[in-house]
Amino acid sequence: MSTAPSAGPITATGTPSERNIDGQAIAITVFSTVKWWGRAFLPVLFNVTKRTPKLTTTIVQLSFIHFARWSLVTKIPYNGAPQPKQRLRYPHMYFESNFNGGWEEYIDAFSHILTSGMAAFWGSSYGFPKALPVGPFKAYIKENEIANSHYYSAYPEATITMVKAALDLDDKLAPLRRSAKGMQPDAFARAYEKMLTDAQRSL
Amino acid sequence: MADARVHIDLRDLQGDILRAYGNDYDHTSYAFVKITCPPEQARAWFSGLLDHVTTAEPWKDGKPVTTLNVAVTAAGLKALGVSDEVVASFSAEFREGMSSRAERLGDTGVSDPGAWERGLGDGSAHVLLTINAQEAEDHRRALGLMRAAMDDAGGLEIVFQQDTALLTGAREHFGYADGFAQPAVQGASDDKAPGGGVPEEDGRWRALAPGEFVLGYPDEDTRDDPKRTLPNAPADPLGKSGTYMVWRKLYQDVALWRRVMADAAELYQAGDEHKLAAKVVGRWTDGTPLVTHPDKPDPDFDATARGANDFRYSSDSDGMRCPLGSHIRRSNPRDALGFQGALTFRHRMIRRGMPYGDPLPDGKPDDRADRGLVFVSFQASISRQFEAVQMQWLNDGNIFGLGHDKDFLLGDPEGTGKMTIQGRPPFFLAPMEAVVKTRGGEYLFVPGVSALAAIADGTTG
Amino acid sequence: MNSSNVSGQAYGFLAITPIKPGEQDALRATIEGLGATRPLRRVKRTHMARLVIVEDFNHKPHYKQRREEHLAIPMLCFSSNFDGELDSYLDDLGAQLAGEIPEIWGRCIGGPQDAKGLKAYLKHNQIDCGFFYAAYGQATVAKVKASLDQRERLMAFATRAQGMEPEELQEAFVKEFPS
Numbered sequence: 001m002s003t004a005p006s007a008g009p010i011t012a013t014g015t016p017s018e019r020n021i022d023g024q025a026i027a028i029t030v031f032s033t034v035k036w037w038g039r040a041f042l043p044v045l046f047n048v049t050k051r052t053p054k055l056t057t058t059i060v061q062l063s064f065i066h067f068a069r070w071s072l073v074t075k076i077p078y079n080g081a082p083q084p085k086q087r088l089r090y091p092h093m094y095f096e097s098n099f100n101g102g103w104e105e106y107i108d109a110f111s112h113i114l115t116s117g118m119a120a121f122w123g124s125s126y127g128f129p130k131a132l133p134v135g136p137f138k139a140y141i142k143e144n145e146i147a148n149s150h151y152y153s154a155y156p157e158a159t160i161t162m163v164k165a166a167l168d169l170d171d172k173l174a175p176l177r178r179s180a181k182g183m184q185p186d187a188f189a190r191a192y193e194k195m196l197t198d199a200q201r202s203l
Numbered sequence: 204m205a206d207a208r209v210h211i212d213l214r215d216l217q218g219d220i221l222r223a224y225g226n227d228y229d230h231t232s233y234a235f236v237k238i239t240c241p242p243e244q245a246r247a248w249f250s251g252l253l254d255h256v257t258t259a260e261p262w263k264d265g266k267p268v269t270t271l272n273v274a275v276t277a278a279g280l281k282a283l284g285v286s287d288e289v290v291a292s293f294s295a296e297f298r299e300g301m302s303s304r305a306e307r308l309g310d311t312g313v314s315d316p317g318a319w320e321r322g323l324g325d326g327s328a329h330v331l332l333t334i335n336a337q338e339a340e341d342h343r344r345a346l347g348l349m350r351a352a353m354d355d356a357g358g359l360e361i362v363f364q365q366d367t368a369l370l371t372g373a374r375e376h377f378g379y380a381d382g383f384a385q386p387a388v389q390g391a392s393d394d395k396a397p398g399g400g401v402p403e404e405d406g407r408w409r410a411l412a413p414g415e416f417v418l419g420y421p422d423e424d425t426r427d428d429p430k431r432t433l434p435n436a437p438a439d440p441l442g443k444s445g446t447y448m449v450w451r452k453l454y455q456d457v458a459l460w461r462r463v464m465a466d467a468a469e470l471y472q473a474g475d476e477h478k479l480a481a482k483v484v485g486r487w488t489d490g491t492p493l494v495t496h497p498d499k500p501d502p503d504f505d506a507t508a509r510g511a512n513d514f515r516y517s518s519d520s521d522g523m524r525c526p527l528g529s530h531i532r533r534s535n536p537r538d539a540l541g542f543q544g545a546l547t548f549r550h551r552m553i554r555r556g557m558p559y560g561d562p563l564p565d566g567k568p569d570d571r572a573d574r575g576l577v578f579v580s581f582q583a584s585i586s587r588q589f590e591a592v593q594m595q596w597l598n599d600g601n602i603f604g605l606g607h608d609k610d611f612l613l614g615d616p617e618g619t620g621k622m623t624i625q626g627r628p629p630f631f632l633a634p635m636e637a638v639v640k641t642r643g644g645e646y647l648f649v650p651g652v653s654a655l656a657a658i659a660d661g662t663t664g
Numbered sequence: 665m666n667s668s669n670v671s672g673q674a675y676g677f678l679a680i681t682p683i684k685p686g687e688q689d690a691l692r693a694t695i696e697g698l699g700a701t702r703p704l705r706r707v708k709r710t711h712m713a714r715l716v717i718v719e720d721f722n723h724k725p726h727y728k729q730r731r732e733e734h735l736a737i738p739m740l741c742f743s744s745n746f747d748g749e750l751d752s753y754l755d756d757l758g759a760q761l762a763g764e765i766p767e768i769w770g771r772c773i774g775g776p777q778d779a780k781g782l783k784a785y786l787k788h789n790q791i792d793c794g795f796f797y798a799a800y801g802q803a804t805v806a807k808v809k810a811s812l813d814q815r816e817r818l819m820a821f822a823t824r825a826q827g828m829e830p831e832e833l834q835e836a837f838v839k840e841f842p843s
Binding site for chain 3 (some may be wrong): 019022025027029031033034042044045046049050055056059060063065066067068069070071073074076077079080081082083084085086088089090092093094096098126143144146147148149150151152153154155158160162163164165166167169170173176177178179180181183185186188193195196200203
Binding site for chain 2 (some may be wrong): 060061100102103109110113114132133134135157159161162165166193194196197200201202203
């Protein structure tokens with residue numbers, strides 16, 4: 001039994017380039033070349049995904065992604081000379097994700113949890129090795145990822161879970177903020193305690 | 204009970220990895236040796252150690268009076284003459300060393316490597332000799348033999364030594380039963396699967412693939428892969444039956460811990476500081492888990508009994524019994540993160556800690572003595588296992604929906620952040636000063652027995 | 665307007681523009697330097713945005729792609745996730761980044777030298793989304809930031825207020841969280 005060489009492994013805590021990070025937020029940008037059948041298949045997939053919120057339930061539950069985007073590039077806009085006119089032979093897929101620091105620790109989990117979703121979105125891309133096993137999948141992402149030159153987040157220290165907790169808390173705190181002033185102290189104390197009890201998952 | 208499908212070559216594996224010595228040996232010393240002589244001379248000494256190394260083979264004639272185990276740092280491999288090319292095949296974090304990873308580990312401020320004890324984290328630790336002994340006298344004799352062998356060889360120096368001894372009742376200094384919850388390993392401890400393995404949807408548990416802890420075997424990623432692409436490991440022959448080891452000396456400020464709990468409890472459930480402390484830890488002092496016994500410890504709880512750790516968190520998803528941010532729930536969340544454990548099962552490690560220093564008796568004022576825990580863990584990947592747990596589960600609360608709150612027990616040199624104790628209403632512990640401080644540490648590699656011989660012979664390729 | 669670019673009230677914008685020959689290094693230096701000034705913070709509707717230089721498509725022998733396809737010219741990608749609709753955002757972007765425009769899109773073929781031309785240029789080079797995911801597409805940047813701040817303050821308050829009598833509690837709460 002021989003052991004595989006550890007040539008250029010992507011460590012779980014591998015630090016992405018500094019310019020792909022703003023506080024907790026990390027940017028990933030990937031271009032992949034799409035096989036001929038993806039030209040018809042991907043727009044259908046995008047449409048179905050859009051219309052079927054259930055398909056993104058897992059992404060919502062995983063709570064690692066602020067914003068993510070898949071775009072199919074089939075032609076390159078022309079801006080006059082000296083830009084060469086280029087007719088694309090293949091479609092190319094642009095993918096961007098704005099996710100939490102810490103995602104890399106769970107990239108294994110993504111392969112296990114989102115196995116079929118990843119296969120659907122990247123299965124028509126050249127070189128996609130399947131989401132499992134994790135090793136080749138990580139290598140694929142790494143070799144297709146493009147380093148950012150600049151990345152900006154308006155609230156760099158907040159993770160997606162924190163943003164959602166803060167928004168949820170606002171819903172629960174707002175009524176008490178409105179009514180606090182006019183209440184009897186004892187009634188206020190009870191309402192305050194109830195608010196904390198109801199909102200504790202966000203605290 | 205072993206899984207017949209997986210055969211682990213126990214003769215080639217060093218002892219104390221898959222099976223704990225802790226309960227068999229009261230005394231443990233960790234000696235970090237610096238090599239100042241040429242590699243050939245060091246290898247001659249190293250070679251002399253090999254006959255004494257304790258393997259994982261079952262003991263036929265009862266347990267040995269003393270045991271010896273050997274681990275090396277990246278600098279140590281070089282000092283023993285292992286080529287740069289072979290050293291480069293080890294993982295990046297091992298080569299960089301623990302002190303270089305201080306920021307991500309939270310070893311900053313008072314835990315900064317600059318303030319560590321001499322000999323740790325400064326590149327001088329090359330070889331770690333771990334000696335276990337049943338009796339104090341055996342312990343002294345074994346240490347004497349170790350030093351004599353070093354003196355004979357010459358060009359070797361102990362740059363740091365930590366002696367440790369079990370405390371009464373296998374407790375750590377804060378008073379908690381410790382070290383009995385370990386991952387169940389396929390082919391080695393399948394019977395520990397309930398509570399120790401991966402929680403499955405049907406209520407059962409399965410033991411983890413051995414490659415999570417011992418290199419050269421299939422891991423959780425490759426266990427079902429017919430092609431058996433094995434996990435990343437150093438170039439053969441070093442890759443076989445080896446594992447990575449994390450060694451940390453963690454100082455515990457017992458007086459501060461007791462004071463913080465007593466002060467905070469004044470506002471908590473009629474001053475019940477034992478319950479408050481249990482909420483922070485996730486277990487009562489005897490080890491009874493809070494998730495099964497939220498109100499008081501189970502008088503019949505036996506930490507070593509089969510099934511003592513057979514519990515889950517899914518029935519307590521709001522943390523009313525065991526707080527979402529309690530120490531044991533963070534360090535091993537089991538099914539707490541959902542997805543049938545998929546977010547947790549690649550982040551397990553085998554822990555072999557030992558307390559050091561004399562206990563501070565209850566009610567005694569702070570004596571400022573050095574006491575704490577030697578934390579040891581074994582894992583196939585330091586970054587995926589130890590570092591991920593340290594960074595994502597202990598030093599950050601995001602995955603548990605707790606923002607940037609850190610583990611309240613381990614804390615952080617820069618302060619812990621608050622802790623929410625879920626309840627009706629919830630209770631909030633104000634941020635406190637760190638009660639645990641890092642005094643030093645090293646990333647090491649524990650070679651298999653044949654790999655040790657290859658190092659000694661200078662035939663590592 | 666293509667509705668694929670929208671999720672809730674959030675808009676996902678992408679424009680790919682060709683970099684003038686000989687300008688790539690200068691452009692890269694400029695945008696790599698933006699980390700120091702973070703000019704996008706002036707465009708207050710921006711949640712997250714990036715500037716990326718794409719030199720070519722990626723190929724590897726083991727991808728078994730029959731014919732390799734290369735980008736004819738390196739491109740600049742500008743992507744932004746922001747609040748509300750596109751036109752007024754691009755107006756705001758132009759106004760707030762007036763000083764940076766010549767250094768960024770001014771180095772792209774056909775690109776503007778001032779705020780005026782930016783909107784038309786970026787819209788001409790826009791690539792529509794196929795699928796846009798936003799975790800909290802209903803919440804604006806302002807709302808997110810205010811809520812995050814409020815959460816921090818409530819956690820500190822709740823810790824400090826433990827053990828207060830009702831009257832004191834109410835007074836402190838009203839002071840900390842006015843209606």
